Amino acid sequence: MEPRPPNRPPTAPPAVSQSDSQSRLDATAWEQILSARLERPVQVRFGRARTQPVQSVSRPEGVSVRLHEFFAQAPPEIADALAAWLRAGRRARNACRRLDAWIDERLAALPPPRPRAPQIEPAGRVHDLTGLAAPLWTAEFADDFFMRPQPHLTWGRRTRSRARRSLHLGSFTPDQDVVRVHSVLDHESVPAWFVTFLLFHEILHAAVDPRGHGPRFRKRERAYADYDRAVSWQRTHFGRLLRRARSL
Numbered sequence: 001m002e003p004r005p006p007n008r009p010p011t012a013p014p015a016v017s018q019s020d021s022q023s024r025l026d027a028t029a030w031e032q033i034l035s036a037r038l039e040r041p042v043q044v045r046f047g048r049a050r051t052q053p054v055q056s057v058s059r060p061e062g063v064s065v066r067l068h069e070f071f072a073q074a075p076p077e078i079a080d081a082l083a084a085w086l087r088a089g090r091r092a093r094n095a096c097r098r099l100d101a102w103i104d105e106r107l108a109a110l111p112p113p114r115p116r117a118p119q120i121e122p123a124g125r126v127h128d129l130t131g132l133a134a135p136l137w138t139a140e141f142a143d144d145f146f147m148r149p150q151p152h153l154t155w156g157r158r159t160r161s162r163a164r165r166s167l168h169l170g171s172f173t174p175d176q177d178v179v180r181v182h183s184v185l186d187h188e189s190v191p192a193w194f195v196t197f198l199l200f201h202e203i204l205h206a207a208v209d210p211r212g213h214g215p216r217f218r219k220r221e222r223a224y225a226d227y228d229r230a231v232s233w234q235r236t237h238f239g240r241l242l243r244r245a246r247s248l
C-alpha cells in the first residue's frame with residue numbers, strides 16, 4: 001500500500017444534497033428511531049396500503065410496523081408523533097392529530113391509484129358461467145342490456161374464506177361491471193341450475209338495483225322459475241358450502 005501524500009486535501013463528503021440526507025428515512029432508519037423511542041425491537045417494512053398507511057402489531061419479541069412508502073419523507077416531528085402513537089395509542093392526542101393531518105396531506109398528494117383490471121375467468125373446473133348465462137341473456141334479461149354492455153362474469157379466486165358464519169356466494173361490482181361467483185360453487189356437488197340462479201341474482205343487480213334488493217328487484221327475483229328450489233337448496237347446503245369455503 002502506498003502512503004498517502006501528506007499534502008493531499010481531505011476527501012470531499014459524498015455529494016448528497018442537504019435536503020436529501022435530512023429527509024430520506026429508509027426502513028432501517030425508522031427501525032433505529034422507533035426502537036430507541038419504544039425501548040423495544042421494532043421491525044419496519046414499507047408498503048403501499050392507502051386504507052391503512054400505518055399498521056402495527058405488537059408481539060412479545062417486538063413490534064412490527066408497516067408504513068406507507070411516503071413515510072420515507074417524514075419530517076422529524078412526524079417521527080416523534082409516530083413514536084408517541086405507538087407507545088400510547090389514541091391517548092397521545094396531540095401526536096395523533098399531527099400524525100393524522102400529515103397522513104391526510106400525503107394521501108391527498110398521491111397520484112390516483114391505477115384501477116386494477118379485474119381477472120375474468122368464466123370457465124370453471126366444473127361449471128362454465130358463459131354457457132350457464134346464455135339462456136338468461138335471451139330469456140330473463142332480453143330487455144335490460146340493449147343500451148349498455150352486459151356485465152363480465154367470472155369465478156372468484158380460490159382463496160380460503162375465514163368467515164365463520166357468512167359466505168357471499170356471489171357479488172356484483174358496479175364500477176368494474178363484474179359479476180363474481182364464489183369458487184366454492186365450482187364443484188360437482190353443486191347443481192348447474194343453482195349456479196345459474198346465482199348468476200341470475202347477480203345480473204339482476206346489474207340490471208335493476210346495483211346496491212340492494214328493492215321492490216323491483218324482489219319482484220323479478222320471485223318470478224324466476226327456479227327461485228323457490230334455489231332458496232331451499234341454499235338453505236339445505238349452506239353449512240357444507242361454508243365448511244368447504246373455509247378449507248379451500
Ligand SMILES: [Zn+2]
Pocket residue numbers: 201205212213
Ligand atoms: Zn343480492
